[in-house]
Amino acid sequence: MQQTLTEYRAIINDCKELFAKKNQDYGTSWRILRLPSLTDQIFIKAQRIRTLQTNGFSKVQEGEISEFVGIINYAIMALILGNQTQITEETDLETISHWYDQEVDQVIHLLFNKNHDYGEAWRDMRVSSMTDIILMKLLRIKQIEDNQGLTTVSEGVRSGYQDIINYAVFCLIKLKSTHE
Numbered sequence: 576m577q578q579t580l581t582e583y584r585a586i587i588n589d590c591k592e593l594f595a596k597k598n599q600d601y602g603t604s605w606r607i608l609r610l611p612s613l614t615d616q617i618f619i620k621a622q623r624i625r626t627l628q629t630n631g632f633s634k635v636q637e638g639e640i641s642e643f644v645g646i647i648n649y650a651i652m653a654l655i656l657g658n659q660t661q662i663t664e665e666t667d668l669e670t671i672s673h674w675y676d677q678e679v680d681q682v683i684h685l686l687f688n689k690n691h692d693y694g695e696a697w698r699d700m701r702v703s704s705m706t707d708i709i710l711m712k713l714l715r716i717k718q719i720e721d722n723q724g725l726t727t728v729s730e731g732v733r734s735g736y737q738d739i740i741n742y743a744v745f746c747l748i749k750l751k752s753t754h755e
Contacts, residue, residue, distance in 0.1 A: 576690060582748045583686065587679055590647045594675065597648075598668050605652050606662040610732065611720045613653040617739065618713045620645045621706060628703045639702075640750055646709065646743045650736045654678040657733060682737045689741070697745040705742045712739050 608616075620642045627633050627642075655674045656662070662671075697705065716735040719726055 576687065576695070579686075579690065579695065579748075580683070583683065583744055586744045586747045586751075587647070590644050590651075591672070591675055591679075593644060594648045594651070595668060595672065598671060603662055603664060603666050603671065606656065606664075606666075608652075608656070610653055610656060611717070613649050613656070614713060614716050614720060617646050617649045617653075618710070618717070620649070621709045621713060624706050625703075625710060628706060640747060643743045643747050643750070647740050647747075650740045650743070651675055651678050653736050654681075654733065657736075679740075682740045685734075685737050686741050697742070698749075700745075702746045702749050705746050709739050709742050712742075 605613075624639050624642045627639055655671070655678055658678075659674055712735045715729070716732050719729070719732050719735070724732065
């Protein structure tokens with residue numbers, strides 16, 4: 576599991592670096608988005624990945640890796656927005672970065688609990704299968720959002736975003752290992 580943590584942190588560091596650079600360019604403009612809008616942004620990226628996997632080529636230069644990074648960052652934004660109602664135009668990068676790290680720490684905690692129970696089964700999964708699972712989780716989140724957050728037995732939106740982050744990181748670990 577130490578290897579997983581090392582690989583996971585490397586992926587998250589790359590994602591956070593891009594997040595920080597975009598924050599310098601755009602500030603906290605993303606704070607205006609409602610959670611369903613972020614869910615739809617993640618859905619668009621996941622659907623594009625599935626199309627790339629199905630078609631085997633793209634007409635736009637960005638590939639799967641950049642889309643998975645986008646999924647991770649949008650899902651972290653959603654988690655931040657779900658917890659932090661005081662984000663303003665003036666919220667500084669240091670504060671946003673702290674919130675980013677807090678959310679990642681919770682997601683990593685979930686990862687290790689699930690890895691303990693599932694024995695890193697994700698390592699034997701296909702990237703395409705994990706993409707499908709991300710899409711399924713997004714459809715579930717959309718349904719929960721449409722139901723005003725009410726569920727009877729299901730996990731909530733927050734755990735869905737956390738699972739999406741973990742699957743996207745797993746995909747990036749697998750994709751980067753095949754590109755090295």
